[in-house]
Amino acid sequence: MPADHVPPFLNPSRRQLLGASGALALGGLLPAAASAQPAWPAKSVRFVVPFAPGGSSEIVARSTAAELSKTLGQSVYVDNKPGAAGNIAMSEVARAEDQHTLILGHIGTLAVNPFIFDKLPYDANKDFKPVSLLAKVPSLYVVHPDVPAKNLKELIAYVKKNPGRLSYGSAGNGSAGHLAFEYLKMTAEIFMLHVPYRGTGPMMTDLLAGRLEASAVGAAAVLPFIKSGKVRCIATGSAKRLPHLPDVATVAEQGFPGFEMTQWYGMLAPANISAANLDKLATETAKAVKAPASLERLNADAAEAIGGTPAQFAQFIAAEQERWKKVLLRAKVKPD
CATH class of the missing domain: 3.40.190.10 (Periplasmic binding protein-like II)
Structure with a gap:
């Protein structure tokens, strides 16, 4: 065999060489693509409560935050921002873009304010993504x-x-x-x-x-x-x-079958939260509110832990809005 003769199986074609180089290039891109979406959360998570410290809202929020801090790998801290029937906090969180800001939703901010204020600085149904109904009091x-x-x-x-x-x-x-x-x-x-x-x-x-x-x-x-x-x-x-x-x-x-009146609290995220982050947050939140330490604190406050899915919370909010709209219009309720 001549010294310069190379068997065909050792002499790759141009197409084969291009294919191999393309595979190498793709292999080099995959880690980069994966690293482009870092694990969430990447920093501390702020859980805004639109009320002053104290009362049921504080217990629900802090119990949930404490458990989430254990499972999310980052601290979750409560930030009380009262004022204007919750409108100040709701408006701020609706515009948050950092993927690390959440808010405690409530019967007032989600099912009452939309019907008693002539103009709200937020849209209860468009500016937020429901995460989980946490508790009823x-x-x-x-x-x-x-x-x-x-x-x-x-x-x-x-x-x-x-x-x-x-x-x-x-x-x-x-x-x-x-x-x-x-x-x-x-x-x-x-x-x-x-x-x-x-x-x-x-x-x-x-x-x-x-x-x-x-x-x-x-x-x-x-x-x-x-x-x-x-x-x-x-x-x-x-x-x-x-x-x-x-x-x-x-x-x-x-004498009034079907009557139920409870205050309720749930977690909301800004509407721009990614689907992956929402799924992870919803799963961990539903578990957090049912953790033994959370149940102990909530039971002492006569609160019922719920922990539902985003879809269930969305349906609940819609039903509450429909129910309270009738009451508010009949009672002619106006903000203070």
Whole structure:
């Protein structure tokens, strides 16, 4: 065989050489493409709460954040930004572009504000992606001990005999307590005067002093006063009786089947969050709210952990908007 003769199987064609070089080039690009999408989260995650510290929102947010910090590999911290019925915080987070900013959604910011404000700085349905419904907190219907009613039926009978003489207080126009009582009034066909306050604290002060006859309050804020006898719980807005108050019947049990009134809290992300990041966040959040430490804190607050999917939370928000729109329009609720 001549020295310069190379067998065909050792002499690759031009096409083969091009194919080999292309494969090498592609192989070199694959790691680069993979590295172009770094693992998420890449830094600390800010979880904005559109309310002042304290109360059920704080417990729900901090419990969830603590568990997510363990599973996401980055710290998740709570940032309270109250003001303007939650509109300030919602507007800021709607425009966040860093993929590391979230917000605690609430019945007020998602199902009330869109119907009581003439113009909102955010769109509840377009500016956010639902992540997970975290928890529900039942509203408790309470009266001052001087009111001659031991249960809801007796209160309704007393109000109908004394129309316009009794008043109830809330933390403000459009607050969860305001909604809860207006919903009861509409359902039971009774009339009581609404007295709005700037917060649950001052409202409770007047209720305890007897300057108000009744209120609907989130369980966390009022359970201690019920236990001490300073107010009387005549019904719970929960779907079933609370272990904390086993002798108190629900509104549904007292003649109004299907009635349920709960405050609720869920996680939202800005609408620009990537699908991959949303999927990961939703999976970990649903697990976080059901973790033993979270359940312990929420149960102590009479809150029910939910932990649903983004689709389930989206459907829930739509149903709540439809339900409360009717109540708000009938009650002619306007912001303070």
